[in-house]
Amino acid sequence: MFRMNKMNPILDKEYIAEYYDQTLPYYAKFWSRDSESNALHYGFWEKDTKNIKEALLSENRFLSEIAGIKSTDKVLDAGCGIGGSALWIAKNVGATVTGVTLSKRQLEEAKELAIKNNLEERVDFHIGDYLHADFADNSFDIVWAIESVCHAERKIEFLREAYRLLRKGGRLVVADGFLLRKPLDSEGGLYNKFLVGLALPNLAGVADFQEDMKEVGFVSPQFFDKTDAVKKSARMLYERCLVAYPFAKIANALGLIPDIVFRNGPAGIAQYKMVKSGLAGYGIFLGKK
Ligand SMILES: C[S@@+](CC[C@H](N)C(=O)[O-])C[C@H]1O[C@@H](n2cnc3c(N)ncnc32)[C@H](O)[C@@H]1O
Numbered sequence: 197m198f199r200m201n202k203m204n205p206i207l208d209k210e211y212i213a214e215y216y217d218q219t220l221p222y223y224a225k226f227w228s229r230d231s232e233s234n235a236l237h238y239g240f241w242e243k244d245t246k247n248i249k250e251a252l253l254s255e256n257r258f259l260s261e262i263a264g265i266k267s268t269d270k271v272l273d274a275g276c277g278i279g280g281s282a283l284w285i286a287k288n289v290g291a292t293v294t295g296v297t298l299s300k301r302q303l304e305e306a307k308e309l310a311i312k313n314n315l316e317e318r319v320d321f322h323i324g325d326y327l328h329a330d331f332a333d334n335s336f337d338i339v340w341a342i343e344s345v346c347h348a349e350r351k352i353e354f355l356r357e358a359y360r361l362l363r364k365g366g367r368l369v370v371a372d373g374f375l376l377r378k379p380l381d382s383e384g385g386l387y388n389k390f391l392v393g394l395a396l397p398n399l400a401g402v403a404d405f406q407e408d409m410k411e412v413g414f415v416s417p418q419f420f421d422k423t424d425a426v427k428k429s430a431r432m433l434y435e436r437c438l439v440a441y442p443f444a445k446i447a448n449a450l451g452l453i454p455d456i457v458f459r460n461g462p463a464g465i466a467q468y469k470m471v472k473s474g475l476a477g478y479g480i481f482l483g484k485k
Contacts, residue, residue: 207397209298209325212347215395216299218456220278226436226464234280234309237342237371238478240425251429255371256284259340262420262482263369265289269337272296272361274326274354275344279306279319286318291338294331296324327353334363342371349397352408359412362485368414370481371422373467375399376474383475386466390476393463395456405481414483423477430468437464 223236230249233239239251240258259281265271267290273282276295279302285293297303306321324330326341327348339358348354358368379387391398400408402419409417441461448458470476 207347207349207395212395213298213300215456216277216297217301218454219460220299220301220305222457222460226440227433234278234283236277236280238426238429240422241428242425248429248432252280253284255342256281256288258422259342259369259371259480260285260289262480263338263340263367265291265338267291270294270335271338271340272329272331272336274329274339274341274358275347276302276306276321277344278302279309279321281340281342282306282319282321283309283313283315285340286315287313290318293319294336295319295321296326296329297321298323298325327357329357329361331361333360334366336361337363337366339366339368341369343373345370346372346394346396346399351400351405352412355408355412355414359414359485364485366485368409368481368483368485370405371478373399373476373478374405375401376477379475383470383473386469387475389459389462390466390470391463393459393461393466399476402477402479409481409483414485417481417483420480420482421477422479423471426478427471430471433464434468437461441465 233249233252235252237252237255239248240254241251242254245251245254265285269291271285271291271293273293273295276282276297279295282293282295285291295306300323303321303323310316310319339362345351345354362368406417406419444453444458444461447453
């Protein structure tokens with residue numbers, strides 16, 4: 197449980213579930229909700245990427261390739277959102293994917309999408325906590341986590357659980373935002389807006405996360421810096437939040453938008469400032485058990 201100061205909410209599992217239940221319709225309006233990606237992540241802009249949909253899918257492709265996922269693999273999508281990546285893996289790689297989320301609304305949508313895409317035999321979705329997963333030891337070939345581990349107060353607890361769930365030789369692949377340095381005193385407010393707005397307790401430092409992976413037992417963890425690849429998405433999010441902010445402020449004052457949704461806007465503005473100033477970046481960790 198986390199409380200940064202008395203103005204801030206307590207970031208426990210219930211709060212994170214509530215955050216995703218309430219913000220789901222707004223993610224649909226303010227981010228991409230194309231019928232193919234169903235992604236709640238940044239996406240990677242490579243040289244030939246034409247639009248946000250391609251960027252979102254390209255992130256799935258990159259992770260899948262570096263983790264070497266095969267059609268015979270069993271994958272755990274830890275923090276699966278509405279199931280976009282799980283469905284992509286099942287459809288494009290052929291692997292079997294289990295997704296867990298804290299949000300009931302996300303779960304309902306993920307299940308509907310599985311039916312719509314005729315993929316119910318290869319994907320299944322549950323409400324579950326990736327810190328205390330209801331699966332046996334050594335039961336997955338791959339643990340996959342896009343922009344979900346940031347919600348864990350102590351990242352090492354997630355890493356321990358992922359290690360327990362992986363068979364020997366299995367791989368963990370984590371894509372997320374990371375701190376590239378300590379925030380200056382003058383950046384405390386910005387960092388706090390980012391954390392509170394996105395229901396995050398903290399961002400891990402790259403070196404700390406790598407140390408934690410080694411401590412847990414992952415063999416030669418690798419880090420891929422993808423900050424440049426997400427910059428365009430970070431800017432798009434910033435611009436959308438900037439435009440929406442004055443309207444959201446009025447709607448919030450009139451009680452039409454709850455605080456938990458309203459705080460998302462300032463966080464969307466803060467995230468780009470943090471990337472631009474070099475405080476935060478985006479990357480992927482890959483580790484083998
Ligand atoms: C930003 S969304 C990312 C969703 C998805 N990975 C994607 O790329 O579209 C973060 C997800 O992490 C999940 N999450 C956060 N903490 C979790 C926990 N302790 N156990 C399971 N899921 C969690 C949320 O429920 C949400 O689905």
